[in-house]
Amino acid sequence: MNNAQMRLLGLIRKEFLQIVRDPSSIAIAFLMPVVLLLLFGYGVSLDSEHVPLGLVVEQPDADTASFTASFGNSRYFSSVPFRNTPEAVDAMMAGRINAVIVLRQDFARRLRQTDGAPIQLVVNGVDANTARIVEGYVTGAWGKWLEHTALQQGQTLNTPVEIVNRVWYNEELESRNFLVPGLIAVIMTLIGALLTAMVMAREWERGTMEALMVTPLAMREVILGKLIPYFILGMGGLALSVAMALWLFHVPLRGSVWLLFATSALFLLTALGMGLLISTVARSQFIAGQLAIITTFLPAFLLSGFIFDINSMPPFVQAITHVIAARYYVAILQTIFLVGNEWSVILPNALALVLLATLFLGLTRLKARKRLE
Amino acid sequence: MLRRIFALMLKEFLALLKDKRSRFVLIIPPLVQLMVFGYAATFDLKHVTYAVFNEDKGSISRDMIAAFHGSPSFQEMPQIERNEQIAVMLDRKTVQMIIHVGPRFTADMLSGRPAPIQIMVDGRNSNTALLIVNYAQDIVNRFNNDWVAGNGGAPPAHIVTRAWFNPNLESRWFFLPGIVGLLTLLVTILVTALSVAREREQGTFDQLLVTPLHPAEILIGKALPGFLIGIGEASLIVMVTVFWFKVPLLGSLLTLYTGVLLFLLSAVGIGLMISSLAVTQQQGMLGAFFFMVPAIILSGFATPIRNMPALVQDLTLLNPMRYFLVVLRGVFLEGTPFHLLIPQFWPLAVIGVVTLAIAGWLFRHRLY
CATH class of the missing domain: 1.10.357 (Tetracycline Repressor; domain 2)
Structure with a gap:
């Protein structure tokens, strides 16, 4: 050395x-x-799970029931019923829920009119990322419900373009x-x-x-x-x-x-x-x-x-x-x-x-x- | 008594600011980081690189691909001609997403059958992958609606979305108030975490203890500089956020500053507690990281606290950042009034008082 x-x-x-x-x-x-x-x-974990969504049905009937049924509780979202919109909005302001879905009184009637019934979705945009995920989820549920109702009326309504996702290297x-x-x-x-x-x-x-x-x-x-x-x-x-x-x-x-x-x-x-x-x-x-x-x-x-x-x-x-x-x-x-x-x-x-x-x-x-x- | 505290505070300020490099460290880096992080921290995707493998010869597939081409979030790379190229391009990170349209696409569309397209995404960062999938789904949804409307089939119900507090859903608005919190924490820790440790290592703390100064006076003298510098930097950062990044500040300044002051109280308290536990500056720095990293990760800054396991959620109750972020986001974006934020204010005050008390006690009782 x-x-x-x-x-x-x-x-x-x-x-x-x-x-x-x-x-x-x-x-x-x-x-x-x-x-x-x-x-x-x-x-x-970045995977949003159990995002709470408020659901307001102003006039419950068969049509609204079929729509709300499409929000079966998944791992990612859970729906919380509210009696009226102000209550739901208060809950959103207090941070207990991330979004509110409102079906108005005239939902069933306007479903049968030509311009269709609006489904109101109010998201808390502060967390923009979660807001977008909520939007996507509600759109997905809406699509499933459309297909389901069409099927019941003996028609087939297909989503024209369907995306088949594959996430490589991390499939789950x-x-x-x-x-x-x-x-x-x-x-x-x-x-x-x-x-x-x-x-x-x-x-x-x-x-x-x-x-x-x-x-x-x-x-x-x-x-x-x-x-x-x-x-x-x-x-x-x-x-x-x-x-x-x-x-x-x-x-x-x-x-x-x-x-x-x-x-x-x-x-x-x-x-x-x-x-x-x-x-x-x-x-x-x-x-x-x-x-x-x-x-x-x-x-x-x-x-x-x-x-x-x-x-x-x-x-x-x-x-x-x-x-x-x-x-x-x-x-x-x-x-x-x-x-x-x-x-x-x-x-x-x-x-x-x-x-x-x-x-x-x-x-x-x-x-x-x-x-x- | 006031004179003694003032003298000690003056000495602390001199120790912090007399050195040119030290002045630089306290002022320039936080501002630079605000500018850089402010632009970096967003979940809004831009320039997602993608390539198309289109086996369909019809015009409808071209229309659909044009929808991607027209989106500012996506940036098209050269077309793929052969199946084998897919794996190569994803493996090599040439593109982040590949759209594969089968040969029967246009035919399926015209005959009313569902027409599948395959989207393959690089999942190395599964969060970005998920965002890309959502963006693609959005574009295809819009294409589908136009297609259905164009063929005379209006759906019986449609969704009308409104986003409160952030109408364009810009995720930068969500992250910037968080960065205000991050940098305020950083500056406070910079000022306090090494201040007692340095004196202990150099032996001047013993001298301080034999002066007529009461430990409470030492505590105040050590805490005030961190507090004052923290207020100054936080104000500067808030101004840049509002005037440069144009994030709306809907709530009152009184509510905002109540939050800032209480947060500084707790951050200064924790910094001084770490500092008085440490015997050397190396230990002080280690302590600063052992506090700062979990405080940021478990604050709800990037990942929601709601997603954490129950045990960790309970742990976050000790984290001052957690409360401060709620205050910042509330005051900035929602205009949350003072009384609704009291549940955030009092834990900050408690953390501050308790940690400051411990720090003061440790001055005389930490044996080494």
């Missing part, structure tokens, strides 16, 4: 001792994935299957940045950086000495997250485990590099901590394509997403988990990660000088 290797090993050993003495790093690597995956995996539309891989990307972003965001700044703040400077250690070795221990810790956290995804949440893994770990290692390098860069630029733990809070969670959560579709964002926001490393990692993870080893998706995204890792680590190397200010 030559001198340089000895020096590096010594530094790594010192860093490990620091990790063990302040267990918060270990908590970041192992506790955070467990807590967040449990919360997300069990707590969050299990939102957990896409939330868990996306969440792993968010967690790894946090782990990577949190582990390293403080470490360089801490040395500066406590004055130990000056002590390091008088040793024969080159800055390159200092950076490597900071990178290697936290890389090992981060990969441990990753292994834990993947294990939970597979055996606790039963997310299918259609690609290879090796590719998953190789690309994850790449992403971890990028995330650690970003943390080191923050730490080097900030030089004080206070500012480094603030920068880490600002630049990690919310961008990875909102701009990575994890929740919101990147294609639907305006061009300038799409351009910004290109510097968010989580964006590439989300695409890779969703593909490896749900599709397989699809190289045409994985390769360009992995390449982007290589570029970003080089950029962050290179900038760190540039900014970290053996010089006092």
